[in-house]
Amino acid sequence: MSTGETAQAKRGLSRIPFTVATEARIKSLSFWLSVLGWIGLAAGVSELVTLVTPARNFGQIANAIVHILVATWCFQAATAFKKVATTDEADEAYLVKGFSQLRKIFLLQGILVLIGLAFVTAVLLFLVLHGKA
Amino acid sequence: MNERALSHIPFQVEDELMIHSMARWMKFIGIVKIVGALLVLFVALVALIYAGVEMGSSSDSMSSGKMGRLVAENKLTFFSLGAFTLILAVVGTAMGFVLYQAAEDFDRVVRSNEADQDYVASGLSQLETYFKVSVLLALAAVLVGLTAGLSLALKYGVGS
Numbered sequence: 001m002s003t004g005e006t007a008q009a010k011r012g013l014s015r016i017p018f019t020v021a022t023e024a025r026i027k028s029l030s031f032w033l034s035v036l037g038w039i040g041l042a043a044g045v046s047e048l049v050t051l052v053t054p055a056r057n058f059g060q061i062a063n064a065i066v067h068i069l070v071a072t073w074c075f076q077a078a079t080a081f082k083k084v085a086t087t088d089e090a091d092e093a094y095l096v097k098g099f100s101q102l103r104k105i106f107l108l109q110g111i112l113v114l115i116g117l118a119f120v121t122a123v124l125l126f127l128v129l130h131g132k133a
Numbered sequence: 134m135n136e137r138a139l140s141h142i143p144f145q146v147e148d149e150l151m152i153h154s155m156a157r158w159m160k161f162i163g164i165v166k167i168v169g170a171l172l173v174l175f176v177a178l179v180a181l182i183y184a185g186v187e188m189g190s191s192s193d194s195m196s197s198g199k200m201g202r203l204v205a206e207n208k209l210t211f212f213s214l215g216a217f218t219l220i221l222a223v224v225g226t227a228m229g230f231v232l233y234q235a236a237e238d239f240d241r242v243v244r245s246n247e248a249d250q251d252y253v254a255s256g257l258s259q260l261e262t263y264f265k266v267s268v269l270l271a272l273a274a275v276l277v278g279l280t281a282g283l284s285l286a287l288k289y290g291v292g293s
Contacts, residue, residue: 012144018254022257022258035268095142096151099148099151100151102159
């Protein structure tokens with residue numbers, strides 16, 4: 001843990017008394033986030049590999065960056081949630097760290113959805129205006 | 134509810150703001166998933182009904198095109214794919230709802246101080262369901278797609 005992380009870990013509750021069942025669910029959440037991370041990493045690496053083939057394009061670079069970013073955040077969230085369930089050193093700080101990484105994942109997904117919707121709207125507008133002309 | 138659970142977890146103001154922001158984006162993604170899955174459900178249902186009616190009728194319109202002929206010759210494969218798409222859409226709708234519920238729980242952690250720990254536990258539990266089902270569903274979709282693709286490729290011969 002770095003100095004900054006240690007300082008953050010010292011604030012807040014060291015132990016949140018989750019039940020055994022809840023801790024099991026949190027461990028399971030950590031496991032599935034890790035699986036998602038590995039899938040994202042595999043997808044990102046395969047995008048990077050196709051960059052060396054003649055069929056490469058700029059979209060693949062963006063895809064690879066998104067996949068690798070999401071994978072990294074998944075791994076970090078998984079580690080934080082695992083520590084909430086398995087240690088009693090800084091439960092609140094690890095919970096906040098996990099939430100912070102999840103927020104990044106959902107924020108990125110949300111922005112990508114908004115960009116996609118903007119593209120669809122632009123195409124529809126173009127078709128409507130072009131059709132009238 | 135856990136009787137020893139903390140009614141208040143003393144999150145700092147910036148942490149509460151971050152959790153509120155996370156909940157807002159989770160709700161947005163949840164709604165997008167619900168709307169998207171319902172659209173897929175509608176399109177898949179219409180396609181299945183249309184294909185069923187076309188195959189049931191004596192007209193040759195379905196078998197005239199290349200795609201129509203392919204579907205007519207592989208009814209079981211395409212109806213299985215259609216049924217799987219319907220299942221995906223229904224489960225996708227449910228997962229959007231689960232994500233929205235998880236976001237509601239995290240939002241309650243920020244808005245109230247009545248049962249913070251229970252709301253965190255409930256939200257995390259729903260997130261676990263969401264990620265688990267999403268990963269398993271994605272893997273199942275890849276397997277089903279590969280199986281259908283391979284069976285069609287073997288039947289018609291690759292490249293011929």
